[in-house]
Amino acid sequence: MQYYTKRAWKKEVLELYLDPLFFHMDPSCTCHWRAIIDHLLTHEKTMFKDLMSMQSSSLKLFPSVEQKPMLLKSQAFMFSGELDQYHLYLPLIQERLTENLRMGQTPSIAAQMFLMFRVLLLRISPQHLTSLWPIMVTELIRSFVRLEKSLKEDKEALKTKARGAPEKNGVLTFSPSDLDMYLSACKFLDMAISFPPERMPLFQMYRWAFVPEVDVDSYSGPENHLLEGEQECAPHISRVLEALQRRYGELNGVVGESSTERLEFPVLTLRSLSSITQLQPFLHTLSCSFRGRPGNSDPSDPWPAAVYPAHCSEAVLRRLEVITEGEFLSSMEG
Incomplete structure (x- = not known):
């Protein structure tokens, strides 16, 4: 029964999730949408991979210049579950981040990437983030x-x-x-x-x-004169x-x-x-x-x-x- 119910609202939820107005919600609705998205990702085995692998051109309702930033924002919102719930997907996440960097960034993309970095710090334990720190x-x-x-x-x-x-x-x-x-x-x-x-x-x-x-200015330790041509770091x-x-x-x-x-x-x-x-x-x-x-x-x-x-x-x-x-x-x- 639960599977049938989820199958009934899965399509509508995805359409809303990828709609340009999705994040124009009242703050009181955020916790409910986090629970809905988390439930969908948890019970649909391939959903997380599908969304992480989605191309920005899939967001046809967005203007072309906003597609990639909004896709990154939507992907960042997926990390709404518990701590380390998605740490097994870190190789995929890192691959997608690296692809974005390799293809070049606009300021809008960079802003959303930093937002994703912040979500990762909150949702992934530090021992799993070792390979991501050099990128961040x-x-x-x-x-x-x-x-x-x-x-x-x-x-x-x-x-x-x-x-x-x-x-x-x-x-x-x-x-x-x-x-x-x-x-x-x-x-x-x-x-x-x-x-x-x-x-x-x-x-x-x-x-x-x-x-x-x-x-x-108040350092009183051993003197450390810079050599000629050196600049202070x-x-x-x-x-x-x-x-x-x-x-x-x-x-x-x-x-x-x-x-x-x-x-x-x-x-x-x-x-x-x-x-x-x-x-x-x-x-x-x-x-x-x-x-x-x-x-x-x-x-x-x-x-x-x-x-x-x-x-x-x-x-x-x-x-x-x-x-x-x-x-x-x-x-x-x-």
Whole structure:
């Protein structure tokens, strides 16, 4: 009877799931749809493989430029089951991610890929993600390098670039898809940092590449002079923050909605960006949260450090779940 019932609604569920308006649901419906999709994937032996192997051209109801990003978003929503429920499919997942990278990315595709990375961190145990970390870290570095380069480019060169163009007052602007990509990349970094260290041990080996962990100004250890021609290795957050400040100047801690009101990770709660400068509070918080002892930040500092690790790991994980689930419904707002 259960099989007959499922067969009756399977076709309708798939049509709704791949409909352009699927994610325009009320937030209260999300848990129900997660259960429905999870039930379908669990009881249909080939359904997960079929959906992961689906080509973006299958989404004929979407405009062509939106097909691949929306397919990635739909595939990310499939990971709505229990922890490690789909870890046996990781080789297939990694194969599909690699294919997307090999075929080239648009900012919209990159944004959805970072969302999928975040879902994987939540749904797959760290010991199963070993082979994926090099891919995830490489894409994160690629995004920060691209942002840094865009901020440093000459204004004349910017006029011919699709990534951004200077306004009449000389302020660099980014396209909405670029802003989504950079926000998505920062949210992935925010999540990776937010996890209790014992729950994300492999990332600890990569963290130094993104956030400064030593207060160079107050360092009193053995001197380490750079040889002629050498450059100091600065974390990507420091490099992007420096480029932002050179382009826009110091913003004195006031950039619309502050993403640093919470002093525990995750700290980035913005749902969208209207300006790249809105990332500055987040970048400042990262730049000062790992360089000293917890709780030593100046309360009057406009860029306070966040407590790390958080006092309650379970509360952090719950917040990450809520924030990530909301990402799928972001298009309903605005």
